[in-house]
Amino acid sequence: QVRLVESGGGLVQAGGSLRLSCAASVRGFNFLAMGWYRQAPGKQRELVATISSGGITSYADSVKGRFTISRDNAKNTLYLEMNSLKPEDTGIYYCNVRFTDTWGQGTQVTVSS
Numbered sequence: 001q002v003r004l005v006e007s008g009g010g011l012v013q014a015g016g017s018l019r020l021s022c023a024a025s026v027r028g029f030n031f032l033a034m035g036w037y038r039q040a041p042g043k044q045r046e047l048v049a050t051i052s053s054g055g056i057t058s059y060a061d062s063v064k065g066r067f068t069i070s071r072d073n074a075k076n077t078l079y080l081e082m083n084s085l086k087p088e089d090t091g092i093y094y095c096n097v098r099f100t101d102t103w104g105q106g107t108q109v110t111v112s113s
Helices: none
Strands: 003-007 010-013 018-025 034-039 046-051 057-059 067-072 077-082 091-097 107-112
Touching (some): 003 091, 018 034, 034 077, 057 067
Parallel strands (some): 010 107
Antiparallel strands (some): 003 018, 034 091, 067 077, 091 107
8 A cells, every 4th residue: 555645835925935745655666656736726636746766857837947846765755845936836735656546635835925
């Protein structure tokens, strides 16, 4: 069984920063492609960033240049560094094992204007 636990969300002013973490209890974490998604109130869940097992990253256009996805395979942990936050970044952020239905419980990010 895979368990994902997100943390690091909170309330921040526009222009501020947050760092999200996702602790994964799974064997072979280093072989897994991972992703961060978010869901704003009243909207569908959207892909924010991905990272392959080899460390190749990709980002949604809306966060390019502001967010950085990374991983620490020794700690079985996925990260999302978020800078220059905007009110439209508000939502629940989830980590995901790519191409599976394995999700964490999410962590709330609220950006005030």
